[in-house]
Amino acid sequence: MTPTLVFFLEEPSAREMLKGLLTKLLPPSIQVQYVVFEGKQDLEKRLPIRLRAWQQPNAMFVVMRDQDSGDCQLIKQGLVAKVTEAGHPETLVRIACHELESFYLGDLKAVAEALGAENLARQQNSKKFRNPDQLANPKQELKRLVKNYQQVSGSRAIGPLLDIDNNRSNSFNAFIRGK
Numbered sequence: 153m154t155p156t157l158v159f160f161l162e163e164p165s166a167r168e169m170l171k172g173l174l175t176k177l178l179p180p181s182i183q184v185q186y187v188v189f190e191g192k193q194d195l196e197k198r199l200p201i202r203l204r205a206w207q208q209p210n211a212m213f214v215v216m217r218d219q220d221s222g223d224c225q226l227i228k229q230g231l232v233a234k235v236t237e238a239g240h241p242e243t244l245v246r247i248a249c250h251e252l253e254s255f256y257l258g259d260l261k262a263v264a265e266a267l268g269a270e271n272l273a274r275q276q277n278s279k280k281f282r283n284p285d286q287l288a289n290p291k292q293e294l295k296r297l298v299k300n301y302q303q304v305s306g307s308r309a310i311g312p313l314l315d316i317d318n319n320r321s322n323s324f325n326a327f328i329r330g331k
Contacts, residue, residue, distance in 0.1 A: 153210045156183040160202065160215045162195045164188050165307040166252055172311025177328070192217055196234065203238035213243040216327070218251045221288075244330055249285040249323040252307070253294045255314065257284035258321030260297075262313035267306060269298045276320065284321050 157178065161167055167186040174184060187202060189195035195217060203213065215231055224247050235243035248254055256263050260281060264272035275281055275297075287293050295301050316328050 154181060154183055156185060156208060156211045158185045158187065158206070158208075158211050158213050160187045160189070160195060160199055160213065162189055162192045162217050163252075163303075165303040166216055166248075168304055168308040169252065169255070169311035169314075172308065173314055173316070175312065176316055192220070196231070199231070200234050200238040203235060203240050203243070206240075213240055214330075215243060215245045217245075217247055219247050219249045219323075220251065224249055246327045247323060248327075249321075250288060251290045253290035254284045254287065254321045255319070255324040255327075256294060256306075256310050257281055257287065257290050258319040258324050259314050262310055262315060263294070263298065266309035266313050267298045267301060272297060282320060285323050 159167070159170060161170075167188050170184075170186070178184065189198060195215075199215065206213075213235070215235065217227065217231065219227060228245055228247050231245045232241075232243075235241065235245065258281075260276045261273040263269060280287070280293075284290060291303070294306075298306075314324075319325060319328075
């Protein structure tokens with residue numbers, strides 16, 4: 153039976169990014185499904201219900217949520233408790249520190265190519281972008297750098313271009329490692 157990788161996500165932009173990114177990570181024999189919630193509260197409320205009700209055999213689960221202004225470790229612990237309580241302790245839980253856009257700011261070359269922002273890649277070595285996970289508001293920073301950035305379409309354009317071996321976002325690298 154074909155294995156299925158199921159992503160539980162807080163927003164549509166994460167799905168769009170993953171659709172492009174996963175082509176670099178997964179063999180075509182793995183089926184991928186996306187369950188997109190209406191924000192982090194909806195994800196946390198309905199995640200255990202969805203996991204308990206999942207009927208498809210050979211499914212593996214990944215939960216991805218933004219940290220926003222919360223404590224990364226507490227958020228992860230809470231999600232791990234929820235998936236364990238739902239009977240799926242093997243579920244991989246990943247937190248984007250602070251927001252999904254941190255992943256993008258970790259690879260300004262991909263952003264420049266995807267969104268036509270010339271000379272943006274040169275800023276990767278500036279102090280501000282050496283560790284994008286430390287930026288308090290990555291989405292706002294990305295909009296400052298690229299005026300025409302839109303969450304869903306931007307994620308769709310950037311996702312396939314993200315370099316899985318060369319990204320300055322530690323949370324992106326943890327997601328890629330899957331450990």
